[in-house]
Each structure stands twice: as C-alpha cells, then as structure tokens.
Amino acid sequence: MALDLSRNHFELFGLPARFDVPQARIDGAYREIQAQVHPDRFAHAGEAERRVSMQWAARVNEAYQTLKSPLKRAVYLLELQGMDVGAERNTAMPAEFLMEQMEWREAVEEAEASRSVDALEALHARLRGEMRAQYAELGRLIDEVRDFEAATGLVRKLMFMEKLQSEIGDALAALEDD
Amino acid sequence: MALLQIAEPGQSTAPHQHRLAVGIDLGTTNSLVATVRNGVAVVLNDADGHALLPSVVRYAPDGSVAVGYAAQAEAARDPKNTIVSVKRFMGRGLKDIAHAESAPYDFVDAPGMVRLRTVAGVKSPVEVSAEILRTLRLRAEAALGGPLVGAVVTVPAYFDDAQRQATKDAAQLAGLNVLRLLNEPTAAAIAYGLDNAAEGVYAVYDLGGGTFDLSILRLSKGVFEVLATSGDAALGGDDFDQRLFCWIVEQARLAPLSPEDARLLLAKAREAKEQLTTHAETRVTATLTSGEVVDVVVTQQQFWDMTRHLVQKTLAPTRKALRDAGLAPEEVKGVVMVGGATRMPNVQQAVAEFFKQTPLNNLDPDKVVALGAAMQANVLAGNRTADDDWLLLDVIPLSLGLETMGGLVEKIIPRNSTIPIAKAQDFTTFKDGQTAMSLHVVQGERELVSDCRSLARFELRGIPPMAAGAARIRVTFQVDADGLLSVSARESTTGVQASVTVKPSYGLADEDITRMLKESFEHAREDMHARALREQQVEAARVIEAVESALAQDGDLLNEQETATIRALIEELRAALPEPADHRALKRLIDKVAKGTEEFAARRMDRSIKRALAGKKIEQL
Known part of the structure; x- marks a missing residue:
C-alpha cells in the first residue's frame, strides 16, 4: 500500500516542522488535502478506492487534530525530537509551579462555591493571558533556541494549565445550565 | 480548482451521462424525495401533486400495504395496524420509547429493537420505514424514467449509531443504494448556503416532527465544516x-x-x-x-x-453546541430554521431572543432538507460540475467508548470529532493467565456504562496466557463517513494475533435483513435473483468504467506488467458481464478487480495529494 504512514503530520501537510505555524496555513493545507481524499469524492468509485479514501481521510483528520492544537503540536514536535513528554511517568514539577497551581485551584473552587460567573470568567481570561505568554516562550524554545529539554518542561506545565482551563470551562457550563 | 478533477474517476469517460440520484428526507411525520434537474434541486411530487408523503404505513388484513395519505385516512379507524411516526422506534428498545403505554400499538419487546404486531405479522421499524422509502423510490423512478444510481438519506444529526444503522438497513431493504447517510441540519446548510452564497458561522435549528437538532457550521469557500452538533432525539x-x-x-x-x-x-x-x-x-x-x-x-x-x-427544552442543547464550538450566540451570523415545527411563532420568538437576531425563514422548512440531500446525492453520484466544488466535513454527535473496570466508560472518540476517524487504544489483562477479554462498546457522554447506550458486546479470544497487565490489546474504533462505527481488536505482544471485527448489532442481524428482503420481494412478486443480478451488472459496468478512466488518467503510475494485470482483470469482468452464471459469480469478479486495483488506487491518491500540495505552494509564492 502506498498509504505512507512514515510521513509525519508536517510532511503530510507540506508544512515546516515548526511550532510557530500560522493557523490559516494549517487550516488551508487540511482543506486542500481533505478535498482530494474525502470519501465524498469516491462515493461512486470502486470499493478499493473507497477504502483507501476512508483510510486517508481518517489519517488527515488525525493529523489536523494534532497540528491545530498548540499543545498537541508542541508535544508532537518534541516527540519527533525523541523527547519523552509522557506526563504520567515524569510528574516531578518544580515546587514553585505546584504552589501556583494550588492557588489557582483554590480560586476556582471559591468562585464555584459562591456560584460567581463573573469570578470564573475573570479567572478564565487571566489564565488565557498567562498561557498565551507561555506559548510564545514555547515557540522560542522549540523554533529558535532548540532547547528541547526546557521546552519539554514547559509543555508539562502547559498541560496542567490547559486542564485547569477546561475545568473552569466546565464549571461555567454547569452554572449556565442550572 | 481544476486539480480536483483528478479524483473523479468515471467522470471523464462519460460526462454527458447524467446519473439518476435522489435525496430523501425520511421524516417522523412526513417524508420527501428530491433530485437535481438541469442543475436545480426540485422536490418530486406524487401523481396527485403532493410533495409530502405522510410517514404513515397501514397493513391491511388482505395483505396489502398502504403508505402515505391513504394510510393516514385509515389511522383513526385502524390504529393498531396503522403505524405513524415510526422513526421514533428506529434502533430503539421498548424501554426507550416515551408514552409506549398510551400508543395504540401492540409492541413486541425484542433484543435491540422493538417490534410491532400487526395483522400482517410482526414488523420491525426497519421494515415499516422501508415501505415509506420504497414508495419514494418508485415515485422517483417513475418521475425520472429509470432506476436510481443511488440515494442520500438524511438522519437527525443527533441519531446514535443504532438509529443510523437501522435507517441504512431500511434504505437497503427498500432497494436503494445508499450513497451516504447525511445529517439533516447539514443537508439544510448545503441548500441554504449554496442558494445564498453564505460565508461565516451559521446555526441550523431543526425542530422536526419527532427530533430536535442544533448544528453549528462554518461556511467558507465551499467548505461546510460542522463545528459542533447537539440535540434531542426524542423531542419534536x-x-x-x-x-x-x-x-x-x-x-x-x-x-x-x-x-x-x-x-x-x-x-x-x-x-x-x-x-x-x-x-x-x-x-x-x-x-x-x-x-x-x-x-x-x-x-x-x-x-x-x-x-x-x-420550547425551553431546545435551548439546553443549543447552549451546549455553542459551548462545544467555543462560540457565543452573538458570533453566529445567521440561524437557519428547519422543520415544520419551527413555524410556531413561540419557537421563532425563543430562537430570536436567544441569538438576538431574526431567524432565517426564506427556505421552505419542510423541503430544505430534501433539497440539500438531493444536491449532495447529485455530487456523490458523479454528476459533479465545476460549480459543485464543495466539501462537507461532518462530525459524530455522541462520544464512543468502551466499558472498563467498575462499569466506567473509557472514551475512545469524543463527540464532535470530524469523520471519518480511526482511533486505537491499548488495554491489558486483569488476571494472570487470562486468555479472553470481553469488550463492551457504548455511546454517550456519561461516565457510567449504565447511563450510556450499549452498542455491541464481543469477545476477544486466544490471548496467550501471560501475567496480569502484560498482554497488550489494541482496540481500534473506526467511524466512516456515514457516521457508522466498526470496532476491531487484537493482541500484539507475543506476535500471536487474534483479531475480530464487529458491526454493532442492535436488533437486526444479517439473516434478518436477508429474510426481510426475501419477503419483500415475494410480496412485490419480484425475482430476488434477477434483481441481485441486475444490481451486480450495474455495479460491474461502473467498476469497469471507473478503472478505465483511472488508467486513462494515471496509467503512468503502473509498469507494463501491472497495467497488463489490471487490464486482464477488467477484460475478464467485461467478458462475464452480458451472460454471467449468477450474481455471486459476478460479485467475485468485481471483488477480484477491487483487490487487484488497491495498490493502484493508493498510488493515485498519493499523487493527487502531492499535486494539491504543489498547487498550494505555487499559490503562496
């Protein structure tokens, strides 16, 4: 089968293997390729082509899911560099960072307990701002300095922050639905 | 984008030949069939000029079956044998059906899907739906003057796997070649978007007879991308x-x-x-x-x-879909109203208040789904023209997962994932020497298995005995473009591999389908073999045409030997075509061609991707 699984997501999309890739280029490449391989293009074709098309379309969707998310993209890039990002095997985080995280969580719990949408939204916005700065730094570490050790450490921190962010989102949703 | 034509086998050899294809909206209260004629989507009326076919089927004591207005007229006189709103029972067990006790039917509880006892025998909702679909197929064939190449059949976006599979089974039972199951709000978005050259984020609010869907789509340069979908499969x-x-x-x-x-x-x-x-x-x-x-x-x-x-009950899924899409109501550019129930002024008002804008009502809410389905059917059948260059990216509405220890669900594919999608997850054994593993596939958002819908159970046997936790069982979920799931599993630590593929089964096994097909053909006094043979002949002709077209376009991807092998395969098929022994023999030859051209298909796909990327770089320069 010419379904070449050895090509990495960046190669598949014809993009440079960098963290800093404009979202529009990722979206554009995704649509160009999906337009070629999507099963809708092969609905009237033979069985072999329909099967190949589905495998390709699934593969392209998988690549897009990874590339469009900054965190998943960073993890993927670091894995391509042979780094082991796996959070469960290496969770020793700096004490200072863990303290910060605990403070964040306390603030979220407090806002949840007082059912304050405003407080949760403020936390959400503040965290988003912090993450944006961290992602900029991550881009610098990966693309320019090429310090993959430091980048891996930062990715682990960002995993914590993304999780916290989605928990704030869930808390907001729960309040809205009541 | 002229490059797109590369991926259009079959088009270039016979561009003049219009393939007959239809879109069918199989609704809870009414159903419709539409087609594209001279580039315009139109609903096909019955002989009396009715566009809508009431989704009502009556089984009479004399064995005859009435569908539509004729059946509806008898509903009050013969409620037990006159099935209305059968869509509510598709892929559903007795316990899932609201107000079952007050419905006038004689329900028969059956594993997977409920059945109905009528004067003509026990009927599955799939058989009842097939009667409606068959009526529409015959209407279309009469209007278009020939057999259909295929149909796009619409389903509520919030339908789960069991309901989708039941719909597809019904269409096949009705003698339709299903080109695609298409989500109703997505069909409406195609019709609306193409008619109005719409760009931006749109919501489709689809309140039908028995189902509610809310889909959020981004329309951009001919791409219809579903960002999120939500709904209630039992509200209408x-x-x-x-x-x-x-x-x-x-x-x-x-x-x-x-x-x-x-x-x-x-x-x-x-x-x-x-x-x-x-x-x-x-x-x-x-x-x-x-x-x-x-x-x-x-x-x-x-x-x-x-x-x-x-009305309020529709707003919770609306909020959920927006949240999943990461959007506020104000960010939605327009709200397309679909389904007869959206005519109610109180519904219109609630939607206007929620989105802070007047909803879009410029398309007939009863017809827009069928029209969109017809447009998609036209393209999928291979009648694509330069103007029809759009791409649909749809999602699955509900998460898919497996039962793990303690009755908890491990999600494998989250809701709103773009399809088609394939995902694998590794599991391991719990006990020393464990040689079998039972897998339970579920669909839903809750954490407990008991709160989700059970889709299938199967066993993986022949795992080599090992210490607990040493085996590695990789379970792969695959959802195709119809939103239908198949699951396979294999153990791969020791090189010994056990593998099984299941189609989730909720009621109808293949034998059931075969039996129903047989019965329905007897009923219609058609020879099943003759029909199967005809179908295989059409399929064989299509395959020959597709492979020849592919050879004409991309023959240079093959060496002489490979070309000769493929040519020999199609000649063999062509020779058998006029007078085949039987449909099975023809099917074997078609399968042989499929297998023999797999590598070629893969290389062509590779080339078209490379060309797409090359084209992209030139654009960027």
Missing part, C-alpha cells in the same frame, strides 16, 4: 400535539379513550396547533365513538403557556 412537533391533546382531554373531562378516539383527537390537536400558528384562537370539535361530542376553544396564549417547557 409530535410532543406539542401530545401536550395539546392532554390539555383537551383534561378540559373536556374525558374518560380514558379508546385507541380510535385517541388517534382522532390527536389528529384534531395537530390541526389546532397548525391553526394557532396564524390565528389567535381555534375551536376543536370531534365526535367520539360513544357519540360524545368534544367542543373546546384554545387560544394562542394558552397553547404557548402549555408548551413553554418544550
């Missing part, structure tokens, strides 16, 4: 009728009703609901079988008050 206009019906019963202080009287009053309630769309009040009158006369006046305001909770 029927519930408004039911509520008004209960109110009338209370007001008139009626004793428990016979099934005949209940049907009659329910029909009256529906008429009153429709009246209240444009009138401030209406009068409901009916004479019951006892001779008792019902005479009640209901005002618009009363009706709105008694159904307020139903």
Whole structure:
C-alpha cells in the first residue's frame, strides 16, 4: 500500500516542522488535502478506492487534530525530537509551579462555591493571558533556541494549565445550565 | 480548482451521462424525495401533486400495504395496524420509547429493537420505514424514467449509531443504494448556503416532527465544516400535539379513550396547533365513538403557556453546541430554521431572543432538507460540475467508548470529532493467565456504562496466557463517513494475533435483513435473483468504467506488467458481464478487480495529494 504512514503530520501537510505555524496555513493545507481524499469524492468509485479514501481521510483528520492544537503540536514536535513528554511517568514539577497551581485551584473552587460567573470568567481570561505568554516562550524554545529539554518542561506545565482551563470551562457550563 | 478533477474517476469517460440520484428526507411525520434537474434541486411530487408523503404505513388484513395519505385516512379507524411516526422506534428498545403505554400499538419487546404486531405479522421499524422509502423510490423512478444510481438519506444529526444503522438497513431493504447517510441540519446548510452564497458561522435549528437538532457550521469557500452538533432525539412537533391533546382531554373531562378516539383527537390537536400558528384562537370539535361530542376553544396564549417547557427544552442543547464550538450566540451570523415545527411563532420568538437576531425563514422548512440531500446525492453520484466544488466535513454527535473496570466508560472518540476517524487504544489483562477479554462498546457522554447506550458486546479470544497487565490489546474504533462505527481488536505482544471485527448489532442481524428482503420481494412478486443480478451488472459496468478512466488518467503510475494485470482483470469482468452464471459469480469478479486495483488506487491518491500540495505552494509564492 502506498498509504505512507512514515510521513509525519508536517510532511503530510507540506508544512515546516515548526511550532510557530500560522493557523490559516494549517487550516488551508487540511482543506486542500481533505478535498482530494474525502470519501465524498469516491462515493461512486470502486470499493478499493473507497477504502483507501476512508483510510486517508481518517489519517488527515488525525493529523489536523494534532497540528491545530498548540499543545498537541508542541508535544508532537518534541516527540519527533525523541523527547519523552509522557506526563504520567515524569510528574516531578518544580515546587514553585505546584504552589501556583494550588492557588489557582483554590480560586476556582471559591468562585464555584459562591456560584460567581463573573469570578470564573475573570479567572478564565487571566489564565488565557498567562498561557498565551507561555506559548510564545514555547515557540522560542522549540523554533529558535532548540532547547528541547526546557521546552519539554514547559509543555508539562502547559498541560496542567490547559486542564485547569477546561475545568473552569466546565464549571461555567454547569452554572449556565442550572 | 481544476486539480480536483483528478479524483473523479468515471467522470471523464462519460460526462454527458447524467446519473439518476435522489435525496430523501425520511421524516417522523412526513417524508420527501428530491433530485437535481438541469442543475436545480426540485422536490418530486406524487401523481396527485403532493410533495409530502405522510410517514404513515397501514397493513391491511388482505395483505396489502398502504403508505402515505391513504394510510393516514385509515389511522383513526385502524390504529393498531396503522403505524405513524415510526422513526421514533428506529434502533430503539421498548424501554426507550416515551408514552409506549398510551400508543395504540401492540409492541413486541425484542433484543435491540422493538417490534410491532400487526395483522400482517410482526414488523420491525426497519421494515415499516422501508415501505415509506420504497414508495419514494418508485415515485422517483417513475418521475425520472429509470432506476436510481443511488440515494442520500438524511438522519437527525443527533441519531446514535443504532438509529443510523437501522435507517441504512431500511434504505437497503427498500432497494436503494445508499450513497451516504447525511445529517439533516447539514443537508439544510448545503441548500441554504449554496442558494445564498453564505460565508461565516451559521446555526441550523431543526425542530422536526419527532427530533430536535442544533448544528453549528462554518461556511467558507465551499467548505461546510460542522463545528459542533447537539440535540434531542426524542423531542419534536409530535410532543406539542401530545401536550395539546392532554390539555383537551383534561378540559373536556374525558374518560380514558379508546385507541380510535385517541388517534382522532390527536389528529384534531395537530390541526389546532397548525391553526394557532396564524390565528389567535381555534375551536376543536370531534365526535367520539360513544357519540360524545368534544367542543373546546384554545387560544394562542394558552397553547404557548402549555408548551413553554418544550420550547425551553431546545435551548439546553443549543447552549451546549455553542459551548462545544467555543462560540457565543452573538458570533453566529445567521440561524437557519428547519422543520415544520419551527413555524410556531413561540419557537421563532425563543430562537430570536436567544441569538438576538431574526431567524432565517426564506427556505421552505419542510423541503430544505430534501433539497440539500438531493444536491449532495447529485455530487456523490458523479454528476459533479465545476460549480459543485464543495466539501462537507461532518462530525459524530455522541462520544464512543468502551466499558472498563467498575462499569466506567473509557472514551475512545469524543463527540464532535470530524469523520471519518480511526482511533486505537491499548488495554491489558486483569488476571494472570487470562486468555479472553470481553469488550463492551457504548455511546454517550456519561461516565457510567449504565447511563450510556450499549452498542455491541464481543469477545476477544486466544490471548496467550501471560501475567496480569502484560498482554497488550489494541482496540481500534473506526467511524466512516456515514457516521457508522466498526470496532476491531487484537493482541500484539507475543506476535500471536487474534483479531475480530464487529458491526454493532442492535436488533437486526444479517439473516434478518436477508429474510426481510426475501419477503419483500415475494410480496412485490419480484425475482430476488434477477434483481441481485441486475444490481451486480450495474455495479460491474461502473467498476469497469471507473478503472478505465483511472488508467486513462494515471496509467503512468503502473509498469507494463501491472497495467497488463489490471487490464486482464477488467477484460475478464467485461467478458462475464452480458451472460454471467449468477450474481455471486459476478460479485467475485468485481471483488477480484477491487483487490487487484488497491495498490493502484493508493498510488493515485498519493499523487493527487502531492499535486494539491504543489498547487498550494505555487499559490503562496
């Protein structure tokens, strides 16, 4: 089968293997390729082509899911560099960072307990701002300095922050639905 | 984008030949069939000029089956054998059906899907739906003057795997080649988007007879990308009728009703609901079988008050879909209204208030889904022209997962994932020496298995005995472009591999389908073998045409030997085509061609991707 699984997501999309890739280029490449391989293009074709098309379309969707998310993209890039990002095997985080995280969580719990949408939204916005700065730094570490050790450490921190962010989102949703 | 034509086998050899394809909206209360004629999507009417076919099927004692208006006319007289709103039973067990006790049917509980006992025997909802689809197929074939190449059949976006599979089975039973199952709101978005050259984020609010869907789509340069979908597979206009019906019963202080009287009053309630769309009040009158006369006046305001909770019930999925898409109501550029139930002014008002804008009503809410499905069918059948260059990216509505220890669900594919999608997850054994593993596939958002829908159970046997936790069982979920799931599993630590593929089964096994097909053909006095043979002949001709077209376009991807092998395969098929031994022999030859051209298909795909990327770089320079 010419379904070449050895090509990495960046190669598949014809993009440079960098963290800093404009979202529009990722979206554009995704649509160009999906337009070629999507099963809708092969609905009237033979069985072999329909099967190949589905495998390709699934593969392209998988690549897009990874590339469009900054965190998943960073993890993927670091894995391509042979780094082991796996959070469960290496969770020793700096004490200072863990303290910060605990403070964040306390603030979220407090806002949840007082059912304050405003407080949760403020936390959400503040965290988003912090993450944006961290992602900029991550881009610098990966693309320019090429310090993959430091980048891996930062990715682990960002995993914590993304999780916290989605928990704030869930808390907001729960309040809205009541 | 001329490059797109590379991926269009079959088009170049016979561009003049229009393939007959239709879009079918299989609705809870009404169904429609539409096609694209001279580049314009049109609904096909019946001989009396009706566009809508009431989704009503009546089984008569003499063995005849009536569908549509004729069946509807008998509904009150023969409620037990006249099945209305059968869509509510598709892929559903008895315990899933709301108000089953007050429905006039003789339900038969069966594993997976409920059945209905009628004078013509026990019927599955799939068989009943197939009657509706067959009627529409015959209508279309009469109008278009030939057999159909295929059909796009629409389903509510929020339908789960069991309901989708049941719909596809029904279409096949009705003799339709299903080109695609298409989500109803997505079909509506195609019709609306193409008609209005719409760009930006749109919401489709689709309140049908029995189902509610809310989809958020981004329309951009010919790409229809579903960002999120949500809904309620058991909420629709029927519930408004039911509520008004209960109110009338209370007001008139009626004793428990016979099934005949209940049907009659329910029909009256529906008429009153429709009246209240444009009138401030209406009068409901009916004479019951006892001779008792019902005479009640209901005002618009009363009706709105008694159904307020139903309208509110649509807003929770609306909020959820927006949240999943990461959008605020204000970021939605337009709200397309679909489904007859959206004609109710109170629904219009609630949607306007929620989105802070006037909803879009410029397409007929009863027809827009069928029209969109027809447009997609036209393209999928291979009638694509340069103007039809759009791409649909749809999602699955509900998460798919596996049961793990303690009755918990491990999600494998999250809801709103773009399809097609394949995902694998590794599991391991729990006990030393464990040689088998039972897998339970579920669908839903809850964490407990008992709160999700069970899709399939299967066992993986022949795992080599190892210490607990040493085996590695990789389970792969694959969802195709119809939104249908297949699951496979294999153990791969020791090189010994056990592998099994299941199609989730909720009721209908392949033998059931075969039996029903046989019965339906006997019923129609058609020779099943003749039909199967005809189908295989059409398929064989299509395959030959597709491979020849591919050879003409991309023959240079093959060496002489490979070309000769493929040519020999199609010649063998061509030779057998005029007088094949039977349909199975022809199918074997078609399969042989499929297998022999797999590598070629893969290389062509590779080339078209490379060209797409090359084209992209040039654009960027």
